[in-house]
Amino acid sequence: MKLNERSVAHYATCDSPADHTGFLRKRVERHHHHAHHHGTSYQRRWFVLKGNLLFYFEERESREPVGLVVLEGCTVELCEAAEEFAFAIRFDDAGARAYVLVADGQAAMEAWVKALSRASFDYMRLVVRELEKQLEEACKSLAACRKSPQRSSSGRKRHLSNPALQPLQEKPTTLENGYSTWSSGGCVATPGLSPAMLESPVSPETICFSKLHNWYGQEIAVLRREWQERQKRGHP
Amino acid sequence: MRYNERELLSLARQPAEKAAEIRMSVPKKGNVLKKRLVKLVVNFLFYFRTDEAEPIGALLLEHCKITKEEENVFSISFIEEPERKYCFECATEEQCQEWVEALRRASYEFLRRSLIFYRNEIQKMTGKDPLEQYGISEEARFQLGAHRQ
Numbered sequence: 001m002k003l004n005e006r007s008v009a010h011y012a013t014c015d016s017p018a019d020h021t022g023f024l025r026k027r028v029e030r031h032h033h034h035a036h037h038h039g040t041s042y043q044r045r046w047f048v049l050k051g052n053l054l055f056y057f058e059e060r061e062s063r064e065p066v067g068l069v070v071l072e073g074c075t076v077e078l079c080e081a082a083e084e085f086a087f088a089i090r091f092d093d094a095g096a097r098a099y100v101l102v103a104d105g106q107a108a109m110e111a112w113v114k115a116l117s118r119a120s121f122d123y124m125r126l127v128v129r130e131l132e133k134q135l136e137e138a139c140k141s142l143a144a145c146r147k148s149p150q151r152s153s154s155g156r157k158r159h160l161s162n163p164a165l166q167p168l169q170e171k172p173t174t175l176e177n178g179y180s181t182w183s184s185g186g187c188v189a190t191p192g193l194s195p196a197m198l199e200s201p202v203s204p205e206t207i208c209f210s211k212l213h214n215w216y217g218q219e220i221a222v223l224r225r226e227w228q229e230r231q232k233r234g235h236p
Numbered sequence: 237m238r239y240n241e242r243e244l245l246s247l248a249r250q251p252a253e254k255a256a257e258i259r260m261s262v263p264k265k266g267n268v269l270k271k272r273l274v275k276l277v278v279n280f281l282f283y284f285r286t287d288e289a290e291p292i293g294a295l296l297l298e299h300c301k302i303t304k305e306e307e308n309v310f311s312i313s314f315i316e317e318p319e320r321k322y323c324f325e326c327a328t329e330e331q332c333q334e335w336v337e338a339l340r341r342a343s344y345e346f347l348r349r350s351l352i353f354y355r356n357e358i359q360k361m362t363g364k365d366p367l368e369q370y371g372i373s374e375e376a377r378f379q380l381g382a383h384r385q
Contacts, residue, residue, distance in 0.1 A: 001245060002293035005237055007314040011298045014316075016345065019375075051298065051344030052278065067238035072247055072278055091243050118372065121278035124347045131354035131366055138361045 012048060012055040012065045020049040020115040022108060025083075026056065027100035042083075042102060052121045054089075069099055076117045078109075085109040089116065248275065248282040248291045254338050256331065257286060262293075263320035274324070279343050281312070295322065302339045310336045351378060 025042035045056040045066065052072050055065040069089060079086035079100060087109060089099040103109035254276040259269040260283060272292070273284040279298060282291040299315040310332055311321040326332040340346070355378065358366045367373040 001241060001248075001291055003239065003244070004293075004295050004314065007299070007316065008239075008296045009237055010314070010316045011296065014299065016299070051348075053296075065237050069240055070243050070247065073243065073250075091240075091246070093242060093246055096240075096242055115375075118375075121344055121347070124344060124351065127367075127370065127372075128347050128350045128354065131351060131358060134366050135354050135358050135361075138358055142361060 008053075008068065009064050011050065012053070012068070013063065016050065018048045018050050019119065020047075020112065022047055022112070023060075023104065024056075024112070025102040027081075027102070029097055040082075047101075049115055049119060051124075052119050054116070054119070071116065071119045072121060074116075074120075076113050078113065087113050244280070244294055245290060247277055247280060248284075248294065250277050252277050253342070254335065256326075256335075258327075258331075258335075259325040261323045263322065267323065269323070269325055276338060276342055281339070281342075297339060297342045298345055300343070302336050304332070304336055308332050310339075312339065348378075 023044055024047050025044050028041045028043055045058065046060040046062070048055045048057070048065075052070065054069040054071055056067050056069075057065050071089070074089050074091050077088050077090065079088045081088075081100060081102075083102045085103040085105060085108070087101055087103070089101070090096070091098075101112070103112055252275040256274055257271055258274045260272045260274060261267045261269045271286055273286050275282045275284070275291075279296060281295040281297055283293055283295075284291045295312065297312075301313050301315065301318065303311045303313065303321075305311050305323065308326045308329055308331075309323060310326070311323045313319070313321045324332075324335065326335065355366055358364070365373050367378055372378060
């Protein structure tokens with residue numbers, strides 16, 4: 001099966017941030033079985049975790065990765081190997097080999113296991129969906145709070161300048177899949193997800209806006225009444 | 237570069253976010269369009285001959301550009317080789333738009349940016365960090381402005 005290897009290698013070495021890096025010793029897997037066990041050997045490699053991809057290089061300064069482990073669907077476990085601070089990356093497939101890796105110490109091992117066990121695209125997607133819901137909830141409850149009218153115009157101003165509502169109404173810039181985002185100053189993280197939200201009839205924005213509109217309308221009605229009353233009493 | 241092809245093949249058999257028969261051309265072969273089964277799974281796009289179980293190839297969708305070309309057509313190119321394009325000719329314009337949208341969101345990098353965006357918005361609105369309940373609030377990949385190394 002072909003893979004866009006050049007692009008993958010470029011992704012490994014470009015300056016997009018890595019999620020975790022470090023030296024690990026990687027157990028060498030023998031492809032053929034000998035009658036006698038010759039003892040396992042390990043190779044020290046520089047590992048770079050980016051998303052659900054674990055790259056390894058011969059040296060830290062190497063221009064190209066020696067190898068890649070696609071991590072989707074893997075499990076990470078501590079190892080009962082002879083080596084201390086060993087852990088293994090395993091896959092469901094019965095015949096699949098495990099990747100046995102050895103860290104420099106307890107802290108390094110724990111950090112790697114933690115990073116690798118949450119490296120899958122699926123996990124990331126789950127968290128994002130959860131946060132999406134939470135933002136929707138937060139927006140709804142904010143709009144609900146605002147329903148109780150206040151009698152000062154400063155209250156209205158405060159509402160309009162509420163920073164929480166503004167970002168949702170801004171048109172965000174659509175950034176392509178990681179296309180040169182690192183050069184821009186300040187992480188302007190407004191993903192292309194938002195345009196869809198703006199167009200959806202059940203998006204948080206429209207819910208917020210209609211409640212805002214109602215509240216705003218109520219306040220105007222109150223202010224108008226007050227003004228009319230003042231007029232009757234002969235105030236300017 | 238070595239890679240765990242076996243796991244990648246296994247991934248190609250997983251339920252896809254999107255799959256369709258689309259005419260596709262690869263940069264090398266003189267841009268001849270051929271009917272392929274195209275399958276999007278996480279941040280990989282697999283393409284198969286329509287009668288085969290194993291994919292011909294896989295495209296990792298990180299640092300790529302999805303371009304809407306002429307009617308019904310979109311292309312995928314990679315940041316370091318923008319002229320080399322994988323072209324896809326859909327049956328309808330609607331199908332084309334759906335694929336463009338789906339592919340633009342199909343990278344881990346996109347998910348990461350979305351997460352940072354939502355986290356920041358929620359924090360602004362509620363004063364609370366939504367990642368704390370997951371115990372991942374300190375991880376480097378989720379930091380706003382983490383990309384300043």
